[in-house]
Structures are given as C-alpha cells and as structure tokens.
Amino acid sequence: MNAKSIQGKSVADIQTALAKSIVDGFKPSLAIIFISIKQDRKAVAELLHQNGIDIMGATSCGEFINGHQSEGEIAILLLNLTKESYSILVEEIGDKTIQETATQLAEAAIRKFPNPSLLLCSNGVNGEGELFDGVTLVSSLEKAIGSHRLFYGGMAGDDMTFTGSYVFTYGKETNFGIAALVLDADKVLVQGMAITGWKPMGISRKVTKSKGNLIYTIDGKPATEMYLKYLGKSEKLDDRHFDVFQELSIQYPFIVDRGDGETLLKSPSRIDHAEKALVMDMEMQERDMFRFSVPPDFDIVEEVIKQATELKNASKADADALLIFSCAGRPPVLGPLVTLENEGLAALWETPMAGFFTYGEYGRAKNGKQHFHSGACCWVTLTEK
Amino acid sequence: MNQHLQKIADFIQDDANLSTEVKAAIVKSLKDADKELEITAFKLDRTEKVKRTTAILLEETIEELEQKRKSVEAQNRELEIEAALEKVRSRTLAMQRSDELAETAAVLFRQLIALGIAPNRLYMGIINDEIGTIEFWITDEDGSKVSTMFTGETAKNISMKKMYDGWKQRQTSISIDMQDEELIDYFHYLGEELHVPFKDGLVQKRRIQYITYFSKGFIGIASPEEQPKQTIDLLERFSYVFNLTFTRFNDLKIAEAQAEQARLDLILIQTEKKRAEDALAELRITQTQLIQKEKLASLGELTAGIAHEIQNPLNFVNNFSEVSTELVTELEEEQQKPDRDTDLEAELLSDLKQNLQKITHHGGRASAIVKGMLEHSRASSGERQPVDLNNLADEYLRLAYHGLRAKDKSFNCELVTDFAPDLGQVSVMPADIGRVLLNLFNNAFYAVQKRQQQQSESYMPTVTVQTRHIDNRIEIHVRDNGTGIPDAVKAKIFQPFFTTKPTGEGTGLGLSLSYDIVTKGHGGMLTVDSVEGEGTEFTLTLTL
Numbered sequence: 001m002n003a004k005s006i007q008g009k010s011v012a013d014i015q016t017a018l019a020k021s022i023v024d025g026f027k028p029s030l031a032i033i034f035i036s037i038k039q040d041r042k043a044v045a046e047l048l049h050q051n052g053i054d055i056m057g058a059t060s061c062g063e064f065i066n067g068h069q070s071e072g073e074i075a076i077l078l079l080n081l082t083k084e085s086y087s088i089l090v091e092e093i094g095d096k097t098i099q100e101t102a103t104q105l106a107e108a109a110i111r112k113f114p115n116p117s118l119l120l121c122s123n124g125v126n127g128e129g130e131l132f133d134g135v136t137l138v139s140s141l142e143k144a145i146g147s148h149r150l151f152y153g154g155m156a157g158d159d160m161t162f163t164g165s166y167v168f169t170y171g172k173e174t175n176f177g178i179a180a181l182v183l184d185a186d187k188v189l190v191q192g193m194a195i196t197g198w199k200p201m202g203i204s205r206k207v208t209k210s211k212g213n214l215i216y217t218i219d220g221k222p223a224t225e226m227y228l229k230y231l232g233k234s235e236k237l238d239d240r241h242f243d244v245f246q247e248l249s250i251q252y253p254f255i256v257d258r259g260d261g262e263t264l265l266k267s268p269s270r271i272d273h274a275e276k277a278l279v280m281d282m283e284m285q286e287r288d289m290f291r292f293s294v295p296p297d298f299d300i301v302e303e304v305i306k307q308a309t310e311l312k313n314a315s316k317a318d319a320d321a322l323l324i325f326s327c328a329g330r331p332p333v334l335g336p337l338v339t340l341e342n343e344g345l346a347a348l349w350e351t352p353m354a355g356f357f358t359y360g361e362y363g364r365a366k367n368g369k370q371h372f373h374s375g376a377c378c379w380v381t382l383t384e385k
Numbered sequence: 386m387n388q389h390l391q392k393i394a395d396f397i398q399d400d401a402n403l404s405t406e407v408k409a410a411i412v413k414s415l416k417d418a419d420k421e422l423e424i425t426a427f428k429l430d431r432t433e434k435v436k437r438t439t440a441i442l443l444e445e446t447i448e449e450l451e452q453k454r455k456s457v458e459a460q461n462r463e464l465e466i467e468a469a470l471e472k473v474r475s476r477t478l479a480m481q482r483s484d485e486l487a488e489t490a491a492v493l494f495r496q497l498i499a500l501g502i503a504p505n506r507l508y509m510g511i512i513n514d515e516i517g518t519i520e521f522w523i524t525d526e527d528g529s530k531v532s533t534m535f536t537g538e539t540a541k542n543i544s545m546k547k548m549y550d551g552w553k554q555r556q557t558s559i560s561i562d563m564q565d566e567e568l569i570d571y572f573h574y575l576g577e578e579l580h581v582p583f584k585d586g587l588v589q590k591r592r593i594q595y596i597t598y599f600s601k602g603f604i605g606i607a608s609p610e611e612q613p614k615q616t617i618d619l620l621e622r623f624s625y626v627f628n629l630t631f632t633r634f635n636d637l638k639i640a641e642a643q644a645e646q647a648r649l650d651l652i653l654i655q656t657e658k659k660r661a662e663d664a665l666a667e668l669r670i671t672q673t674q675l676i677q678k679e680k681l682a683s684l685g686e687l688t689a690g691i692a693h694e695i696q697n698p699l700n701f702v703n704n705f706s707e708v709s710t711e712l713v714t715e716l717e718e719e720q721q722k723p724d725r726d727t728d729l730e731a732e733l734l735s736d737l738k739q740n741l742q743k744i745t746h747h748g749g750r751a752s753a754i755v756k757g758m759l760e761h762s763r764a765s766s767g768e769r770q771p772v773d774l775n776n777l778a779d780e781y782l783r784l785a786y787h788g789l790r791a792k793d794k795s796f797n798c799e800l801v802t803d804f805a806p807d808l809g810q811v812s813v814m815p816a817d818i819g820r821v822l823l824n825l826f827n828n829a830f831y832a833v834q835k836r837q838q839q840q841s842e843s844y845m846p847t848v849t850v851q852t853r854h855i856d857n858r859i860e861i862h863v864r865d866n867g868t869g870i871p872d873a874v875k876a877k878i879f880q881p882f883f884t885t886k887p888t889g890e891g892t893g894l895g896l897s898l899s900y901d902i903v904t905k906g907h908g909g910m911l912t913v914d915s916v917e918g919e920g921t922e923f924t925l926t927l928t929l
Contacts, residue, residue, distance in 0.1 A: 201439065202446035203453075232441035252438065292446075294439050298428055335427035336420070 001188075001384035002026055003321035005065035005352040007075045011043040014074055018051060021078060028078035030086060032119070032181065032323065033057035034356035036072040037158050041168060044074060049170045053078070056088050056181045057173075058121035059166045060356035061157030061328035066346050069339050072159060077354035079321055081384065085187040087112045090169045092177040098133055099140040101178060106144030109182040116145070117190040119181040119323065119380065120153030121167045124359030126176055129162035131155075131269075131281045134360045134372035137178070142370050150185070151370065152192045152380035154325030154358030165359070183382070191315055192380030194363035194373045195304055196327075197296025198265055200255045202230070207288045214277040215268075215284055223278045224271050230292060238273075245269045250329045253375060254280075254290040262368050265293070265375040267329075281374070295333045304377055305344045307366055312348060319381030322346055324355030327375045331357060345379050355379075386419045466619065469496035470626050477630040483637040487522055489630050491531045493604070493623055494524050502606060502616055509627070510537075511602040512552050519545060519602070523581065535579045542574040543567060548596055548603065558597040558621055568592055597621040599628035601635075675894055692791065695754055698747035705740040705747075712737045771810035772818070778850050778861060779804070781819055785826035786848075789834065796834055801849040808854050811927065817906055821899040825863040825923050826850075828895070831886070832867025832921060839868070861925040869917040878913065903927075 004026060006017035022028070031048045035041050037059045048055050063075035089108055093101045109116040118141075123132050132155055141151065156165035167179035183190060207223075209216040215223040228234050228244075231252050236242040245267065253267040268278040284290070296303075324342050331338045346353035361378035364370055386394065397403060397411050476492045494507040508523040517539045525532050539549040544561055551559040563571055568591070575581040589609050596605040597620040604624050606612070716733045719725055779802060790796055826848065833846035851862040870878065877883045879900040884893035903911040907927055915921035 201442055203450065230442050230445045232438050251435075252442075292442060294442070295431070295435060333431075335431065336424045337427070340424075 001320040001382070002080050003352040003382075004028070004078045005076065005354045006078065007063070007065045007068050007070065007073060007354075009070075009073050011040055011047060014044055014076065015047055017076075018047070018078075026078070026080060028053050028080050029083055030079045030081050030181075031055045031057075032077045032079070032354060033074065034060045034063040034076070034354060035074045036060055036063065037161070037163070037166070038072045039074050041166070041173070044076075045168065045170045048076075054083075054086075054088055055168075055170050056090075056119070056121070056179050057166075057168045058154070058156035058179065058356065059158055061124075061160050061359065062331065062357040063355070064324070064339070064342055065354045066352060067343070069342070075354045075356065077321055077323060077352060079382070081188070081382075085184045085384070087182045088169050088179070089182060090167065090172045090174065090177060090179045092174040094176070098136045102137050102140035103144040105178055105180055106141055109145060109180065112182050113184040113186070115185045117149065117183045117185040117188065118145075118151035118153070119183065119190075120151050120178065120362050121180075122153070122155050122178045122360075122362075123167060123174070123176055124155035124157050124165040125162050127164045129269075131359060132176075133282075134362065135264075135282065138362060138370055138372045147370065149370075150190050150192070150364070151180075151362060152190065152194075152323070152325070152364075152378060153180075153362040154356065154378065155360035157328055157357060157359055160328060187385055189317060189383040189385055190380060191311060191317070191319070191383075192363055192378065193307060193311060194361055194365050194368075194371070194376040194378040195307060196263075196265060196373065196375045196377075197300035197303065198253065198255060198293045198375055199296070200263075200291035201294045202292050204257075204289050204291055207284050207286050207290070210284055210286050210288075213280045213283050214272060214275055215280060216275070216277045222276060224276060227268060227278060240273060242271070244271050244278075246332075251295050251333050253293055253329075254284075255293045256284065256288060256290040258371070260369060262365060262371060264371070264373065266290070267374065298337065300334065301337050301340045301344055304341050305348055308345055308348055308379065311366075317383055319349040319351045319383050321382045322349050322351045322353040322355075323380050323382070324353060325358045325361045325363070325376075325378040325380075326355055327361060327373075327377070328357040328359060329375050330377065341377055349381055351381070386416070387422055390415045390419050390422070465500060466622065469500055470622060472496055473623065473626050474629065477626075477633050480630070480633050480637060483634050483641055486630070486634045487531050487534070489634075490522055490604075490627075491524075493627055493630070494531065497606075497619070497623060500619065502619065503608075506607040507604070508607070509602065509604045510548060510596075511631070512549060514553075517549070519548060525582075525584075533581060535575075535581055537574070537579065541578070542571060544571045544594070545574075548594070548605075551596060552598050552603060556598060558595070558617055558624075560617075561594040561596070563592045563594065564590065595620060597624035599624045599631055601631055695751045698751040698754075701747040702744050702751075705744045709737055709740040709744070712740065767814065769812045769814055772813050772815045773808070774811050774813070774818070774859065774861065775804035775808055775852055777815060777819055778802075778822055778852065781822045782826050782848070782850055785823055785830055789827075789830045793834065796830075796837070796846075798830060798833055798846040798848055801847060803849065803851040805852045805854050808852050808859065811859055811929070813907060813927065814902075817902045821902050821911075821925065822861070822863070824895040824899045825925070828923075829863055829865035829867065829921070832865050832869075834867075836866070836868045857929045859927045859929065862922055863925075864920065864922040866920040869919050870913065870915040870921055871917050875913065875915060879911075 004021045006014065006021055008014040008017050029052075031053045033041070033044060033048075033055055035044060035057060041057060041059070045055050045057065060075075062069065062071045063073060064070065065075045065077070068075075087109075089105060091101050091105050091108075096104075109118060120141075122134065122137055125131055134155060142149075145151075156167050158165045164175050166173050166175050167177060168174070169179060205218050207215055207218060208220050217223055218226050225234075225237060228237055228248075231248055233242070233248060236244075236247075249267040249269070253265040255263045256266050258264055264282075266280055266282045266284060269281045270279045271277075272279050322345060324345060326338060326342065330341075334341070342353070342355060358378075361373040361376040362370075363373060363376070363378040363380065365373075394412055394415050397408050397415075400408075403411075473489070473493045473496060476489045480486070480489060490509045493509075497507060506524055508521055511520045511522075512518075513520065519537045519539060521533075521535050521537055522531050523533050523535075537545045539546045544563055544567060547559070547561050568589070571592070572583070572587050576583060576587065591609055592607055593609070593611060594605055594607050595612055595617055596603045597617065604620065604627055606616075606620065712733050716730060716737070719730055719733070782800060782802070786798065786800060829848045830846075833848060837844055837846050847866050849862070849864040851860075851864070853860045853862070874885060878896050881894055881897040883897070884895075900911050903909045903925055909925065909927040912924050912926075913921065914924070
C-alpha cells in the first residue's frame, strides 16, 4: 500500500495538492480527512468522491501532516488500499444509546470482515459543549466486537469552540455519531499506542460528594476551593470570568485510577458557581480515587519516540501510513514539543502521516487494555500485508 | 522568525556574493535555530509557570500531609488513651472482691504514667461526707505503686478542705496551687501528723494538686510544675472511668455484706429450724401426753361411776354367794339325814344352780364395765362396729352422773332420757363416740352443778338426753339447764386447750377432741346452742 499526505487552507488547495499527488501515477482509493469546521467539508468530500476516492472524515482542533501543522485548515491522508480490505461505516446515534450504536457498528464490522480492526472517529462535543461519552463507547464496542480486537482513533474537534463537531463520509455526516474505517486485519496490520505523560502529584484523593459531572467535595472539602487553592488560584474562586479549563485544568487535570492499574485524565471544564461545584468533562462518582497532576516533562517527546521505537523493533514491521490522534490539550501544554512529537513519530516510521488534535483518544497504552484516553498522543500505523 | 534571525536572513538574501545553495543552507540553519529558540523560550516560560504551580501544589500537599500527620498522631494518642482506659475498665470488670480497689487504682495510675503523665505523686481520695474525712490511697513519689493509705480530716488542713469543697460543689476538676504557708501547712499535716512518706517532695517551694472528681471522691496528681490542659482532660477521663470502678467497689461491698448477712441468716435459720424441730417434737410428745392425760382425766371421772356400777353386780354376787353357801349347808344337812328328802335336795340344787347363774350374770356385767373402762383409755382402733347408741348414751350418762355424785354426795340431778325406739344399730367407733358423750355429759353436769351452787334450792338441775332418727341421720341432743355459755366463749369452746374450768380441773382438750372425733373421725357435726343463764344444748349429728 502506498500513501501520501496532503494539506491545504481551502478546497482549491486540496484540489491542487491532490492533482499534484497523482502525477506520479499514485491512485488513492481512500482518503482520511481531518478538517477544520471553518472549511467546506462537503466540498472536499465531493472533490474526493469525484476522483473516485472513498472518504472518512472528522472535524478537528488543528491538523497536521509531515512537516506541516495548522489550525483551521485541512489535512488528508491518501491511501491506495484495495477496496476489499476496508469498509467505511457512519452510525448516527440519534435516539439510540451509545451502547446500541456501538453494538450495531461492531456487528456490521464483523459482518464485513471476520477479523476486523477499526480506525474510529466519534464526535467530540455536541452543540451544548458536552463531551461525548468515550468510556461507554469503548466498553460497549469492546464487549460487542471482542476485547482482542484493535481500534484506534479520536474524538472530532471544533477548533476549541465547543460549538459542535462532525464525523462524516461522502453523503453522510453526523454531529452525534461514530465513523469507522473497518479494516480487514488479515490484510492490514494495525499497530499503535497511546501515551499521555501527565504525572501524578501529591497524595491520593477521593471524591466524597458528586452528582453526574459535578464534584462537590474532595476528601470532605469543597472541591472548587481545594482545586483552586492547590493550584495557586484561590483568588479566582469568585471570578465568574475565570476560564478554569483554559487557565488551569488543561494543564493540571485529575489522574483518575481506572481500577485496572491504568489511569485516565479527567478535567474540570468549568466552575458551577451556583452549585459551588467543579463541572468535569467526564463523570466522576463518589469514592472514585484520583490525584492531582503536573504536565508532562520536556522529555515526553523522547519518551513517546522511545516507546514507539521499542514497539517498532519488536514488531519488525514497517508502516505504509501513520495516523496521529493527539489531544487538543497537548499543544497548550507542550507547545512546539507537540510538533516534535508528531514529526518524530513520522520520522521513526518514515511514512506519510496525518493527524489532528482531538477531544479524546481511543487506543491502548503500552501493554494496556483498550481504553478511552484524554491528554494522550495516540498514534497508529497501517501496513498492508 | 526571531527578528534578529530574520535580519540575518534578509541580509543573507540581499548578499549577491553568496550562491543560492549557500543562501539556502544558511536560511535552513537560521530556521532550525529559530525553531530551537522557540522551543527554548517555551520551555523557559512553561518551566517558570509549572514550577510556580507545582511549588504551590507541593506546599499545599505538604501542609495537608502535616495536618494528616497531626491528625494521625492525635488519633494514635486517642487510641492509646482509649486502650489505657479499656485496661482500667477491664480490671474493673475483673474485680471479684472489694479489697481489689487499691489494685485497680494502681492499674489506673500505671496507665496514666504510661501515657506520659509525670507527676510527683498520683493518688485517689474517697470522701466520707458524714464525718468529714478523706481516705487517701497514694503512690510512691515516682508514682510507681500504691504504697500508702491514710485518712485526712478536712477540718485540719485547708488544702484538704479545698479538695472536699470541690467535690461538695460538684466541680469536674480543680487545681490547688500550694505555695508558702499553705504548702508548709500541707507538708506538716501529711508528714508530721499523718506520717506520709516523702522523698524529695518536702523541698518543693510549689506544689500543684490537680484533682478530677468522680461520684464519691477524686483522683489527683501532685506536681511542682503546671500541667497542660491535655493532662487535666486526661485525668478527667480517667476519673470518669474510675467512677465505674468505684461503683463496682460499692456493689461488691454491698454484695459481700449481703453474702455475710446471708451466711449469718443461714446459721440463724438452721438454729431456729433445730429449735423449731425440737419444739415440734416436744409438742408432739406433750400433745400425746395431753391426750393421754385427757383420757386419764375422763377415766378418773368415770372411776366413781364405774365403782358405783360395779357395786351392784358385786352385791348380787355377794348376796347370791351367801345364799348359795346357806343352800349348800342345808343340802349337806339333808344328806346326813337318814330319811333324806330327795325332792328337797333337788329343789335346793335347783336354787343353787339359779344362784350360780345369777352370780355368773352379774360377774359378767362387772367384767363388761371394766372392759368398757379399758376401751375408753385405749387408743382408738379406728374400726367401726354396729352400736346401740341409746344404750351407749344411757350407760355413759349414768357413769358420768355417778362419777360426779361420788365426789359430791349433795349433788342431785334429774336425768331425763328420750331415746328414739327406731334408732337401731349405728356403725361407729364406740370407744370414741363414748368418749364424746362422756365429755358432753360431764360438761352438762358441771354446768348444772355450778348453777346449783349459785342459785336457790328451788333450782332443779336437769340433764336431758334425746336421740332421734331423722331421714338418713341420727341426732343425739345433750341438754342441760346449767349456767349457759357466754357468746364470747362460745366461739372458742372447740379450740384446743381452751377451758373455763379452774386450773387443774380441765385440760382444754375435751371438746376439741370430741369435735375432731365427730367431724374428722365420723364425718358428722357437733354444734352448740346456748343461752347464758338458761342452759346449753349440744347436738351430735351422724349421717347414716
């Protein structure tokens, strides 16, 4: 399988880049599109369709390919994968539950290929700014498709506007659903890893009062006061304009114990002053244990590359293409290091790469189980066997 | 790009001497340098921000951990205290005797010392409010063991008065800061008057007593320095627990006193039981003796009547014996005659035979009277036999009358008998019923005799015996016109040992035994109807 990544600031740019990419006879059958909500995704889809290319796309919070990282633009990974090796599914949730939708998706995937792997994009936030329940999606999908199956991916973004995100294929898109590129695992090797780099700080803490996404008390103390005090922002307690997510929790999320030895980052997205509670991006139940965290060290880039190198050496396989689902929280925290991280991975695998900054990531940590992640750099390689 | 690097780039681009390749290489290096510069600037900025936040986070965490450490230490201390209190509680519950109070107090003192209380002395005081004293149990000066007990009088020392007053005022705790005169007086009182041993305490210029109270006293510590509030609080908690100890001590003392009283009561009961048993045995003997005495008494009363009754048959026997002797003499003389008159001899022999038959008859009658007398004095056989009650009543009426007459020749009484002809044979224990009738007759004769002695000669004493067969019962009425029985006495006449006769004349058992014989022995009734000054009627009723 050959692959090429292209990018552009407009449909015209993409048209130009596409034309340029096929000059050498490259004939892509499939395009994976990461596109800003500012761009005309339908026009891009139409363009690719007219060129006989199947598409799966997701809106982004910034997008990148080899040597180029952008915001508000378009990044596309073009693959000339045989059509017998893949299938594209887009399931709208609508009035169904996430569990039901995930089960339908899994059943459809298995109907298509007895041994499927998935590249997955769900929506990230809805019109109300609520985060998609990735934990439920993973657990439902894993249950329906089998825990030994692989699926990697990310949650669609909306340029951090929290106005709504989209996943789509040609002729169909949804702002509350799942798009999946189902691969025949017997023909396409999928390898990947998710890594966050956030480190726990301080003692273990316990949620002592919560309701839904609201946390009222931690270790019996008011949660908002405690969080702000411990992170040096006590003076912001009554400041209703204080953006706790951008100013604080994007860098200092909670590291929550999943109960299986792995952790999940959960972040306060805002303060509910009326309820005097922290509004979390994901639900936390009473008695959930967590720790405060500090952002990844600067050697996180080396760590990501090191672990990828170990996996590459262990698998002894090259990659035909690389996709990266990197948390939208990483650029504010890691700055230019994020670019080094992405470029480093592409350099390691020496392959065309495309990726976007997500609202959440699907994948496995090193030697870990299938999980939903937050704050992670989740990469995946595709290799036609 | 960094403005300085941009200037260099612009400068390079404008330099016509440099080749395109060189320019490209330099511009690439400048871009790389710009990138590295950007990364370095980012790292510096983030390091500063993260360092500041992390420092706060660490500080807060450290402070929190410090608070937790203090909290854990406080919890550990609390656990230590609770464990120490539990040891005192356990020892208290294990107390089996009241004299284990001092040992339990010693356990309490040891726990206080183990918890870090370092006084000169620990002590316990039990207040006796009635006599104004405090019984002290004190440890050695190092607090190691309870070594001394003494009693202090609150009136003799001001410090002791303060200890007492605190208790009286229901204080939880007090402290007495003894200095100067008060301390000198205290040492003098304890050392000189009560001979309490001191090692180094006497050289103190200041001694503070911390006292916490329980219901009947207090525990305290003596120290040359002021003690922290925690120590007083601790002492209060131990006092609270020691209240349980003292309550148990009191309970044990009460239980021990009760046990001792029970032991003494048991001895007393056993003694009294023995006495009662002895008294009962004696009473039974006495009762037997009394019954026998009653029998003998009535027998004695019979004797004169019997003698009178036997006299008649004896007279007959004597007379017929004399006549028979004469007849034998006459027969012998006739037999000596040559012309014996055989008809006369036959007639004499016939008369002799009749006489002998009469002698036998009257001898038999005397024998029957004696037999009856013996039966009267014997215990009842308990067997019933058919008896002619008319005869029995008549016989005993006469025996009783003649018995009385034998004692008092001047006594005369009209005897009226009204025997029912259809009475027939009645199944009774004849000796017992005879004894009843004899008793009733004797009483009747006694009553009429007494009235006769009180009244004019016109009075005619009369005793009437009447028998009746009514339906399925037999009634025997014994009526006299004697003194009668007062109502107050009437209710008691069937009670054992009740008598109106002078001492020595009656046993008080006659009517009582009669009542038992009739009611219990024969299932009958014995009733009395009497009018004082007019007479008395006893009715004996037997059911057939």
